[in-house]
Amino acid sequence: xxxxxxxxxxxxxxxxxxxxxxxxxxxxxxxxxxxxxxxxxxxxxxxxxxxxxxxxxxxxxxxxxxxxxxxxxxxxxxxxxxxxxxxxxxxxxxxxxxxxxxxxxxxxxxxxxxxxxxxxxxxxxxxxxxxxxxxxxxxxxxxxxxxxxxxxxxxxxxxxxxxxxxxxxxxxxxxxxxxxxxxxxxxxxxxxxxxxxxxxxxxxx
Numbered sequence: 001x002x003x004x005x006x007x008x009x010x011x012x013x014x015x016x017x018x019x020x021x022x023x024x025x026x027x028x029x030x031x032x033x034x035x036x037x038x039x040x041x042x043x044x045x046x047x048x049x050x051x052x053x054x055x056x057x058x059x060x061x062x063x064x065x066x067x068x069x070x071x072x073x074x075x076x077x078x079x080x081x082x083x084x085x086x087x088x089x090x091x092x093x094x095x096x097x098x099x100x101x102x103x104x105x106x107x108x109x110x111x112x113x114x115x116x117x118x119x120x121x122x123x124x125x126x127x128x129x130x131x132x133x134x135x136x137x138x139x140x141x142x143x144x145x146x147x148x149x150x151x152x153x154x155x156x157x158x159x160x161x162x163x164x165x166x167x168x169x170x171x172x173x174x175x176x177x178x179x180x181x182x183x184x185x186x187x188x189x190x191x192x193x194x195x196x197x198x199x200x201x202x203x204x205x
Contacts, residue, residue: 041053041055042054042055044189044190044193046193051189052189053140053189054140054187054189054190055138055140056089056091056138056140057069057071057088057089057138057139057140057188057189058089058140058188058189059071059088059089060188060192062157063120063153063154063156063157064154064157064158065154065192065195066142066147066150066154066186066188066191066192066195067130067142067150067188068089068139068140068142068188069129069130069132069133069134069139069141069142069146070088070113070130070131070132070133071086071088071089071133071134071137071138071139072095072096072097072133072137073086073087073088073089073090073093073094073095073137073138074086074087074093074095075087075090075093088137089137089138090137091138094136094137094138095136095137096133096134096135096136096137097133110131110132113130113131114126114131117130117131117149120150120153121149121150121152121153122149122152124149126149127142127143127145127146127149129142129143129146130142130146130149140187140188140189141174141185141186141187141188142185142186142188143183143184143185143186144169144170144173144184144185144186146186147169147173147186147188147191148166148169151165151166151169154195158195158198160198164198165195168191168194168195168198169186169191171194172186172187172190172191172194173185173186174186174187
């Protein structure tokens with residue numbers, strides 16, 4: 001029996017070392033060497049401090065900034081464990097609303113979001129990603145259409161020409177990988193950082 005058990009244990013040990021240690025370490029090393037930014041979490045720094053990740057959305061609410069796609073993530077209410085409160089873009093609790101298309105709660109929430117969006121962006125078509133949540137609740141990108149519809153609001157808040165902001169959105173629009181994989185998209189954190197870097201326009205410009 002021992003003669004049969006020994007080779008089995010040896011094989012388990014060998015493959016544990018190869019597949020459980022050597023291979024992951026090799027892939028981590030290769031990834032870190034070839035793609036250090038992505039392997040490190042795609043972290044974005046400003047003035048030497050990490051302010052976020054290009055992979056995770058943030059809850060921008062000021063009219064001076066472009067807004068991210070809504071997030072349905074919620075967590076326990078710190079004041080009442082039996083209740084939940086919104087914790088948008090919480091990477092430790094990624095989730096969708098899981099509400100059916102016929103859900104009254106979902107219909108009411110989207111209708112309210114559409115109303116708020118039009119109050120800020122003006123009448124007209126509302127991009128779907130402006131009022132619906134993603135499956136993860138962490139989507140860092142919005143559609144170019146969504147970003148362009150927000151230009152008037154941001155321009156008014158910052159007293160900047162709309163044409164300048166439309167050009168900024170276009171410059172920060174990523175195209176599909178290899179020209180056909182995925183959709184055009186705008187990373188909201190990167191766009192807002194580029195927005196902050198713009199010099200204030202002269203009065204009445």
